Amino acid sequence: MQWSWHPVQLSFFVATIATVCTFLFAIMAVYWMIRKKRKGKAIFETIFFLPLVLPPTVIGFLLVIIFGRNSWIGNVIESITGNSVLFTSTAAIIAAIVVAFPLMYQSIKTGFLSVDTNVIGAAKVDGATDWMVLVKITIPLSVRSILTGVVLGFTRGFGEFGATLMFAGNIPGKTQTIPTAIYLAIETGATNIAWYYVLISISFSFVLLLLINRIRTDM
Template identity: 85%
Template sequence: MQWSWYPVQLSFYVATVATIWTFILAILAAFWMTKKHRKGKAIIETIFFLPLVLPPTVIGFLLIIIFGRNSWVGQAIESITGNSLLFTTTAAVIAAAVVAFPLMYQSIKTGFLSVDSNIIGAAQVDGATEWVILWKIVIPLSFRSILTGVVLGFTRGFGEFGATLMFAGNIPGKTQTIPTAIYLAIETGATNIAWYYVWISISFSFLLLFIINRIRGDT
């Protein structure tokens, strides 16, 4: 096995795209779930948090079942694009987004719940719509929690391994990310190459966690 920058570049690409999509979904889900009297709220949130406790192989298996060629979703995608999602960069993005969502959702939801309800009530009295309240009031007042969630989600997606290995594979130059490159390096006895990827991963993760602590105002 030879050293390559491709796993590093792909990891950043996958984590970035996954974070963008996860951010949109987490914002909408958190805003909807913080409203009172949502039926089935406990069940929905349990589903949201399942990726935190399920083994990565289970998540990968479920993604294969949902998006594989034998499912109607997979068949529909293949009929439109002409290709299966399995063993593609898109599959790596989906896997990263699934595992990153719970962390980002929880942080954003916590920020939304911290917003003074009196401010929201006053905006409603003045005729503000739900979307105006979200974008003009809730999001600005939850900025720190949202940014923390984004960083945590990015870090989680950046380091995703198990589900990515099953769903996207470990194809050098195509779907190989830093975690899967480390796995292959160890399997082939290329310990020195594994260390390069490990140090890149540790350094970047440390930097992101440091940023989170600064955002929270920790010393």
């Protein structure tokens, strides 16, 4: 096995795209869940948090079943794009979204629930719509929790391994990320190369965690 920058670049790309998508999904999910009392809320939130407790191999297996060629979702995607999602960088992004979603959802939810309801009520009395309240009041007042969720989600997506290995594979130059590159390096006895990827991963994770601490203390 030879050293390559591709796993590093792909890891950053996957984590970035996944973070953007997860942020949008989490904002919509939190807003939908806390806006009104909804039946089955506990069931929905249990489903949201399942990726936190399920083994990564189970998540990878479910993604293969859902997006594989034997599923209607997989068939629709393949008919539109001409290719299967399996063993592509898109699969790595989907896996990162799934595992990062619970962390970002919980952080954003905490921020939204911390907003003073009197402020929201006053804004609605003045004629603000729900959308205006969300964009101009709730999100700005929750910015610290949102930023924490974004960083945590990015870190989780950046380090995703198990589900990615099953769903996207470990194809050098195509779907190989830092975690899967470390796995292959160990398997092939290339310990020195594994150390390079490990040090990059540790350094970057350290910086992100330090950023989270700064966000919590400075804002």
